[in-house]
Amino acid sequence: MSEKHAPMPGAESLAEPLRDRWSISVYDDQHTLSGEQVETLLHAAQWSPSAGNRQPWAFFVAQRGTPAHKALVEYLSRGNSRWVPRASAVFITAAQIAPDPEGEGPTEPAYSFYDLGQAAAHLTIQAHSMGLRVHQFNGFDTGALAEELGVPAWWRVMSGIAVGVHGDPAEVSERDAEREQRVRRRKPLRDIARGDTWAEPWDGLSTEL
Amino acid sequence: MSEKHAPMPGAESLAEPLRDRWSISVYDDQHTLSGEQVETLLHAAQWSPSAGNRQPWAFFVAQRGTPAHKALVEYLSRGNSRWVPRASAVFITAAQIAPDPEGEGPTEPAYSFYDLGQAAAHLTIQAHSMGLRVHQFNGFDTGALAEELGVPAWWRVMSGIAVGVHGDPAEVSERDAEREQRVRRRKPLRDIARGDTWAEPWDGLSTEL
Numbered sequence: 001m002s003e004k005h006a007p008m009p010g011a012e013s014l015a016e017p018l019r020d021r022w023s024i025s026v027y028d029d030q031h032t033l034s035g036e037q038v039e040t041l042l043h044a045a046q047w048s049p050s051a052g053n054r055q056p057w058a059f060f061v062a063q064r065g066t067p068a069h070k071a072l073v074e075y076l077s078r079g080n081s082r083w084v085p086r087a088s089a090v091f092i093t094a095a096q097i098a099p100d101p102e103g104e105g106p107t108e109p110a111y112s113f114y115d116l117g118q119a120a121a122h123l124t125i126q127a128h129s130m131g132l133r134v135h136q137f138n139g140f141d142t143g144a145l146a147e148e149l150g151v152p153a154w155w156r157v158m159s160g161i162a163v164g165v166h167g168d169p170a171e172v173s174e175r176d177a178e179r180e181q182r183v184r185r186r187k188p189l190r191d192i193a194r195g196d197t198w199a200e201p202w203d204g205l206s207t208e209l
Numbered sequence: 210m211s212e213k214h215a216p217m218p219g220a221e222s223l224a225e226p227l228r229d230r231w232s233i234s235v236y237d238d239q240h241t242l243s244g245e246q247v248e249t250l251l252h253a254a255q256w257s258p259s260a261g262n263r264q265p266w267a268f269f270v271a272q273r274g275t276p277a278h279k280a281l282v283e284y285l286s287r288g289n290s291r292w293v294p295r296a297s298a299v300f301i302t303a304a305q306i307a308p309d310p311e312g313e314g315p316t317e318p319a320y321s322f323y324d325l326g327q328a329a330a331h332l333t334i335q336a337h338s339m340g341l342r343v344h345q346f347n348g349f350d351t352g353a354l355a356e357e358l359g360v361p362a363w364w365r366v367m368s369g370i371a372v373g374v375h376g377d378p379a380e381v382s383e384r385d386a387e388r389e390q391r392v393r394r395r396k397p398l399r400d401i402a403r404g405d406t407w408a409e410p411w412d413g414l415s416t417e418l
Contacts, residue, residue: 011256013249015338018331023258035413040222042402043418046395047220048330049232051347051368055396060403061413067405095323110322111347114304114367117326121257122227125334129224138260138320150407158323159260186255187264193251194269196276198359204244204270209252 006184010209017128022184023135025176027086028167033063037130038089041163044126045119056105056112057119059161060092060149068092071148072160077139083176084137088164092145093120098154105154113158120161127163135162215393219418226337232344234388236295237376242272246339247298250372253335254328265314265321266328268370269301269358277301280357281369286348292385293346297373301354302329307363314363322367329370336372344371 005022012019038061045059062068064087072092073085084090095116097109106112124134138159146157169177188209193202214231221228247270254268271277273296281301282294293299304325306318315321333343347368355366378386397418402411 008256010252014253014256015335018253018256018335018338021256021258035415038411038413039398039416042398043219044223044227046398046401047217047223047227047230049230049333049345051345053394055401058401058403060405061411068403071405109319110365110367113319113322114326114329117323118330120323121327121330121334124258125331126224126227129227136258136260149403149405152407155407156319158319185262189248189251189255192255192264192267194267194277194358196269196280196358198361198364202247202270204247206244207248 006181008184010186010189010207017125021125021128024133024166025083025135025179026167026169026172027083027088027133027162027164029064029086029171031088031165033088033132033163037132038063040130041091041123041126045123048115048119048122050115050118051111054106054115056096057116058094058155060094061089062092063089068149072140072145075141075145080137080139082173083135084160084162086164086167086172087135087162091123091161091163092149092157093159093161094146094151094155094157096154097156100152100154109156116158120159123161131165132163133166136160137162215390217393219395219398219416226334230334230337231393233342233375234292234344234385235376235378235381236292236297236342236371236373238273238295238380240297240374242297242341242372246341247272249339250300250332250335254332257324257328257331259324259327260320263315263324265305266325267303267364269303270298271301272298277358281349281354284350284354289346289348291382292344293369293371295373295376295381296344296371298371300332300370300372301358301366302368302370303355303360303364303366305363306365309361309363318365325367329368332370340374341372342375345369346371
């Protein structure tokens with residue numbers, strides 16, 4: 001990794017690119033993605049696993065400067081409007097939450113969100129493998145954007161996946177530049193891993209991390 | 210990859226282990242995971258991204274033969290009861306869907322499911338990087354198992370992540386052995402990728418896959 005990130009305690013044993021994956025906040029606003037790169041990222045999402053192979057998700061490809069991108073930027077929260085627009089592209093994600101008028105689709109949305117999360121993770125990991133950097137976000141008016149983009153009522157816009165390359169911190173606000181240097185923390189495994197009941201942590205742990 | 214899988218058209222451009230990830234149905238029922246392997250898989254989930262770094266998920270570590278594993282096996286659907294019990298371990302996943310009695314936690318569950326999906330994907334990809342094989346499933350009585358394991362009402366059991374190594378197809382039913390040879394299909398990208406509105410496919414596609 002050319003750019004620095006704060007330590008990730010516990011991640012040392014992971015395979016790349018999981019070991020060094022992190023969410024940058026400083027994008028190079030001159031960089032663009034090729035059509036081929038976009039297509040490869042879509043293939044990564046496409047081949048993620050989904051329950052019953054239903055693939056209950058879709059992605060708007062919003063490259064910087066396109067109408068879809070301009071629409072998104074209008075609905076970003078104030079904090080996200082500082083850094084998101086600089087990314088090369090944003091994949092705007094949507095999950096099918098109810099059957100379509102022909103009766104096709106999920107009767108409840110939980111596994112659509114779960115599977116969309118998997119598809120977003122695969123896209124993100126593929127991007128990192130290609131030397132790109134990713135930051136997912138949901139700080140925007142998803143309902144208003146869905147309406148503007150013509151998303152049917154049986155789908156729900158969920159998140160944006162900003163993709164690009166790392167930029168010059170001197171070009172962004174101090175707050176965004178500083179944000180990248182924050183210490184990275186996670187819950188310790190004892191809070192995540194259960195044993196034979198909910199009340200028992202898994203007894204195989206050798207780490208405090 | 211030592212074992213064969215059917216072609217995955219469109220996946221050729223992906224980075225490993227995404228390119229060759231697939232869900233096996235024939236596990237070696239003698240293989241066990243070491244504590245260190247389990248811990249590494251948990252670290253992979255731990256370092257997945259989550260909205261606001263909330264990490265709204267937990268995992269039961271159900272290694273073959275443990276009480277948690279026996280409880281799961283009781284509640285498997287008939288189809289899953291043929292192949293799931295042979296895997297070395299099952300990570301039983303749960304997402305926080307409502308605030309706890311202290312008022313901490315999400316007010317709605319959609320992003321908990323999304324983030325749990327990401328954590329499951331990271332665990333799965335890490336396992337493949339370690340030469341392990343993974344098959345996620347949700348064909349079990351999640352509510353009954355949650356009750357038996359003492360999962361609080363503000364959490365929801367969502368899926369199982371079976372982890373192990375590939376076994377001998379001669380040891381399982383013809384149906385499970387055959388299942389691994391099925392042609393693998395996904396929706397074409399034109400059905401997944403939108404352009405500037407929902408009605409417009411993304412116009413950069415160069416593939417029919």
